[in-house]
Amino acid sequence: MDTLDVLIVGAGFAGLRALHTFRGIGEKVLVIEASDGIGGVWYHNGYPGARCDVESYDYSYSFSPELEQEWRWSERYATQPEILRYIEHVADRFDLRKDILLNTRMASAVFDEAAERWTVTSQDGRQWSAKHLVLCLGQLSTTKAPAYPGQESFKGRIIHSGVWPKDKVDYTGKRVAIIGTGSSGMQMTPVIAREAAHLTVFQRTANYSIPAANAPVTDEEDKAVKANYAERRLQARNSPTGLGFKPNRVSALDAPPEEREKVYEAAWNRWGFGFALAYFDILLSKPANDTAADFIRRRIAAKIEKPDLREKLVPKDHAFAARRPSVDSGYFEAFNRDNVELADLREAPIVAFTANGIRTAAKDHSFDIVIFATGFDAFTGSLLKPDIVGRGGVTLKEKWAAGPVSQLGVGVHGFPNMHIVCGPGSPSLLSNVMVSIEEQIDWFSRLVRTMREKGLSTFEAEEEAERAWVAHVNERAKETLYLTADSYYNGAEVAGKPRVFMPYSGGVRGYRRILERSEAEGYPGFKLSPKTGSATRAPAA
Numbered sequence: 001m002d003t004l005d006v007l008i009v010g011a012g013f014a015g016l017r018a019l020h021t022f023r024g025i026g027e028k029v030l031v032i033e034a035s036d037g038i039g040g041v042w043y044h045n046g047y048p049g050a051r052c053d054v055e056s057y058d059y060s061y062s063f064s065p066e067l068e069q070e071w072r073w074s075e076r077y078a079t080q081p082e083i084l085r086y087i088e089h090v091a092d093r094f095d096l097r098k099d100i101l102l103n104t105r106m107a108s109a110v111f112d113e114a115a116e117r118w119t120v121t122s123q124d125g126r127q128w129s130a131k132h133l134v135l136c137l138g139q140l141s142t143t144k145a146p147a148y149p150g151q152e153s154f155k156g157r158i159i160h161s162g163v164w165p166k167d168k169v170d171y172t173g174k175r176v177a178i179i180g181t182g183s184s185g186m187q188m189t190p191v192i193a194r195e196a197a198h199l200t201v202f203q204r205t206a207n208y209s210i211p212a213a214n215a216p217v218t219d220e221e222d223k224a225v226k227a228n229y230a231e232r233r234l235q236a237r238n239s240p241t242g243l244g245f246k247p248n249r250v251s252a253l254d255a256p257p258e259e260r261e262k263v264y265e266a267a268w269n270r271w272g273f274g275f276a277l278a279y280f281d282i283l284l285s286k287p288a289n290d291t292a293a294d295f296i297r298r299r300i301a302a303k304i305e306k307p308d309l310r311e312k313l314v315p316k317d318h319a320f321a322a323r324r325p326s327v328d329s330g331y332f333e334a335f336n337r338d339n340v341e342l343a344d345l346r347e348a349p350i351v352a353f354t355a356n357g358i359r360t361a362a363k364d365h366s367f368d369i370v371i372f373a374t375g376f377d378a379f380t381g382s383l384l385k386p387d388i389v390g391r392g393g394v395t396l397k398e399k400w401a402a403g404p405v406s407q408l409g410v411g412v413h414g415f416p417n418m419h420i421v422c423g424p425g426s427p428s429l430l431s432n433v434m435v436s437i438e439e440q441i442d443w444f445s446r447l448v449r450t451m452r453e454k455g456l457s458t459f460e461a462e463e464e465a466e467r468a469w470v471a472h473v474n475e476r477a478k479e480t481l482y483l484t485a486d487s488y489y490n491g492a493e494v495a496g497k498p499r500v501f502m503p504y505s506g507g508v509r510g511y512r513r514i515l516e517r518s519e520a521e522g523y524p525g526f527k528l529s530p531k532t533g534s535a536t537r538a539p540a541a
């Protein structure tokens, strides 16, 4: 059995950053990755039209000024292939590949209480012993798909957006179905519409979307960003979402209607997600949100030529951004094409698959390809797939049976030296995850170094602190409109999943300050113990 200081699980953006950082502080590190390639979600989500909803210059690593200067993004919102090229470049540039084992899926991680180490076993039986277990498993990496009666009898091809095949899928002359209208479905719709003979989009819930305003990055823009990159990063880290947008301090309800219209117009034309910060109370007050939702509905409606489709495609049943909105490039316009059809699942649900396609309560559709853009078991799906066994044989599944609990979103009582990156209880999917990933990993690495320097063996969340943090996460969520809609933020995306609000909605700046304070005060709410097992609170770092 190989002995390591740090075992990292997952070779996506988080895992690669963790490898570089822990290696940098002199730890013996290994990354294990289930897939046959690096890149995590950006390796798997190769569907047509896949691109990032966050601007390229912000959705990238900030740890190396040289990397920042040498990488040249070609578009404001990078496509999946370009992001993957960036990830590959980073892996080569920092010589990361030699410490990554591909095709290695973690089956279990068991905390050995006597040795105070994790024993990790892969599905094919290899084992490692590690002092620290760093989980970089992603928040949207366990796909979820409905199972319809007759699905196995379908003669065509079924593909999930989140595990897109590596061979080229040819739509020419084909009849294609997309089930799901979240970001994935919305991004692929206009691209597939241009290639397929016929496309049917099955919609259950109409979704808000802001136009991406994508454009090639000019040399002048590239130069301007690179001349002030540090400042841009600082602004991102100090903004609520990590995207760099400062919330307008004015209430949407106090702005005169003509002025508000102009503000929304500017946000619509350029800001993407930043639209939600056009006024500070859009996500806090329903009347304020109504003004934004009304603007967006009007703009969406104006794009759709057919009145009956307009009625169906304009979102109505939830507040703007209470569920994750999309940033699209021609989604609504695609429905103006003759070869694109909308199947409203609220009107006529899917009854079954047939050999030739899909039967709804209204009619039989025939298809060659059916795409499930039905999303993921978010936040906890990938953390609960392997058997993670803590003190006393308690599994993480048991510990989180009623929903995830943690201290500050980073540590779990009963699971010493287990570090969760971008997990529940942290800003995670409510933020530019690149900012959240880097800040948490830097915090973890300083903690691990402190432990080493002080001769401490374990770091473990205290139960009381966990309860307080979960209560705080819920208090912050109650200040917002996030609880007014069913979404993957609150476990509604999977039947039977505990209905608890998972991400921390207090913003990345607020969250960073909490982490920094914790570090400065000697990690209250965590027990740091020397090897003997006699627990003592570590002195302030």
Ligand code: NAP
Binding pocket: 050, 051, 052, 053, 054, 140, 145, 146, 161, 179, 180, 181, 182, 183, 184, 185, 187, 203, 204, 205, 324, 345, 373, 374, 375, 376, 429, 488, 493
């Ligand atoms: P999603 O947002 O969870 O959307 C899933 C869609 O499938 C929803 O429209 C949902 O309808 C529908 N659906 C689920 N189960 C269904 C069923 N049984 N029958 C019919 N419809 C069903 O998933 P996603 O679009 O893959 O996006 C997930 C997240 O990934 C995004 O929110 C985003 O965070 C991330 N993402 C990011 C980017 C990017 O930055 N570029 C791109 C894609 C995805 P309901 O709404 O009615 O549940």
